[in-house]
Amino acid sequence: MRLSSFGEKFAANSGISGLMDDLGAALSDDPTLLFMGGGNPGRIESVEATFAARLTALASDRERRHQLLGIYQEPQGDRVFRRELARFLTREYGWSVGPEHIALANGSQSAFFVLYNLFAGRGSDGVERQIHLPLCPEYVGYRDIGLSENFFSATRPRIERLDGGQFKYHVDGEALTVSSSAAALCVSRPSNPTGNVISDEEVALLEALARAGDIPLIIDGAYGHPFPGLIEPSASASWSEQGILMLSLSKLGLPGVRSGIVIAHPDIAQAFARANTVVSLACGTLGPQLLRGMLDDGSLMALCRQEIQPYYRERQQLAVRAVEAGRGNLPVWIHRPEGAFFLWLWCEGLPIDSFTLYERLKARGVIVLPGNEFFIGTGEDWSHSRECLRISYAGDRETIEAGIALIMSELHRCYAEGSGST
Secondary structure, eight states: OOOOHHHHHHSSOOHHHHHHHHHHHHHHHOTTSEEOOSOOOOOOHHHHHHHHHHHHHHHHOHHHHHHHHSOOOOTTOOHHHHHHHHHHHHHHHOOOOOGGGEEEESSHHHHHHHHHHHHSEEOTTSOEEEEEESSSSOOGGGTTOOSSSSOEEEOOOEEEEEGGGEEEEEOOTTTOOOOTTEEEEEEESSOTTTOOOOOHHHHHHHHHHHHHHTOOEEEEOTTSTTTTOOBOTTOOOOOOTTEEEEEESGGGTOGGGOOEEEEOOHHHHHHHHHHHHHHHSSOOSHHHHHHTTTTTSSHHHHHIIIIIHHHHHHHHHHHHHHHHHHHTTOOEEEEOOOBTTEEEEEETTOSSOHHHHHHHHHHHTEEOEESGGGOOSOOSOOGGGGSEEEEEOOSOHHHHHHHHHHHHHHHHHHHHHHHTOO
């Protein structure tokens, strides 16, 4: 089989596809594995029941059923939903947003593929431009998304050690520079993988740098404002026409409907929609149809505040307690959890790399994600990038407690072997 350069790149075993294949195969081969990897949201019965009732109502309504199943949407997606979302954003945050600022996509992963490649890569002037990540580690799904080589550049974070065996990443304002080859800045808020939330002051710094460079600041808000709102309460929602806000319905409990949302200047939203039409023809309608009316009547935000956010808050506290109870005197640091539904562990001085630890944990019956793949665009070798793990606490309490107990047990074994102890 002879492949093009595109084929060779995207058919190869990339970081995201390899991990997803491995996770899927592991669960199929042994369904008793404790699954604390991947980004599946928690199964919250009340949330599932809400969407089930709305799906039943959709299927029972002849006209809405036809809109759902029988017609293509316009390039920017379901107009009724876009109008409702624009009203909500204007009412909730005071943003000057209309439906023309909003474009829908078949999931945020495909949205990022289109959006990133609209800006980065070789321009008509012959200059190769990169997406710059001002705080790395970042979402592993970005890593292989570019159509050209050297697609990302990144700045290492400043690490602050906190009391109680926790730490926090900060944007390193002294090290961060935006070169003329930067096509855009991008940061997830809250962060996948670390649960970090950059402060409002850090957002303002990035916005100023983007304006100075006449490039967009892309904020990946899949876990944050406005929904599902799994984010530190002190963090303000942020968007301006210099920026692009990316949202998703997945973390509401709807990953299977594949609905991504782009909020940007109308020129960018239209350019995105045109490119997305070439790639996907039209957006799926299930997600927007399920949510129609829920922003206008306030029921979606009530669902987030009363059901989704308390669920993850309780699971987060449980996971932190489990790590604290199991680590003893190990140099294992917890990134202060400020959002999303992950714990990020820094195993300082880990005698093996995190991918080897991932394999050892899988053999013991628990699935996590190794940190290696999340350090994108940093270039030079950095020992810290081999010492981290991402742990999901989206599952049930029993899985969290049993899984973290196994993780800590294996870490004790690793450090003992590394020091020559028995």
